[in-house]
Amino acid sequence: MTGSLSSLWPLIPAAVLVAALGALTPILRAGRAERDAESRRLADLERAARHQSLAAMDAMSGSDFERFIAGLCHRDGFTVIQRNGGAGDLGADVVAQAPDGRRVVIQCKRYKPGNPVPGPDLQRFLGTVRAIHNADVPVFVTTAWRFTKQSRELAASQQVVLIDRDLLSRWNNGISLDKYLPAVSPEPRR
Structure with missing residues (x-):
């Protein structure tokens, strides 16, 4: 055993x-x-x-929303140059300098969440953003859930950064604005 x-x-x-x-x-x-x-x-x-x-x-009022967006830019290390939109701003509600030196011009538009951003609103912004405000990076921020097909196509053809309600929420909750901006192109060698 x-x-x-x-x-x-x-x-x-x-x-x-x-x-x-x-x-x-x-x-x-x-x-x-x-x-x-x-x-x-x-x-x-x-x-x-x-x-x-x-x-x-x-x-928020339109002015409060613009100040709020300027505050998010500041939080993310951008130097806010202008933060007063309103009548006569020619599409520049917030103007900031990115940490990499690029000039960022932001149009802030509050819409009812269900209303998409129409193409003509983006066209008006594009009429001044580079020619008058010398934007390196134009940004269109909205409280709407979406942009119309026309506005998305126009933005893509003109290299405009679109921030809809979902991206705005993520930006507000800690994602830095520079994550939405296009990468900096290297300077051409001479």
Whole structure:
């Protein structure tokens, strides 16, 4: 009997380990389920905070919204040169210098979230943004969820950065404006 027990000895720790793992499996699954539930809860909280921030932006006056956008630029390390839009601003609500030295001219437009940004609004902005304001990077920021097809195509052809409601929410929640700007082209060698 002793000989047979000693031949089984190496198998006993393995059997105990298999039994322990079998007992732990439901606990590990429960831990994973709790972790997944916590991840979903945090994502829901983030969405709710974003929605609340967007609701606050919707309640701002046009001037308050422009100052708010200037504040986001400042937070991201941009030097704000001008932050007063309004009648007669010729499409430049915020003018800032990016950390890399480029001149960024921002048009801020508050729309009802369901109203898309129409092409003519972008056309008016393009009429002055480079010719009068000397923009290296024109940026159009809106509280609307989307831009019309015409405005998106126009923006793409003229290298205008479009920031819709979703991107604005992300910018407000910590994504830096420079992440939305095009990369700096290297200077041509002479």
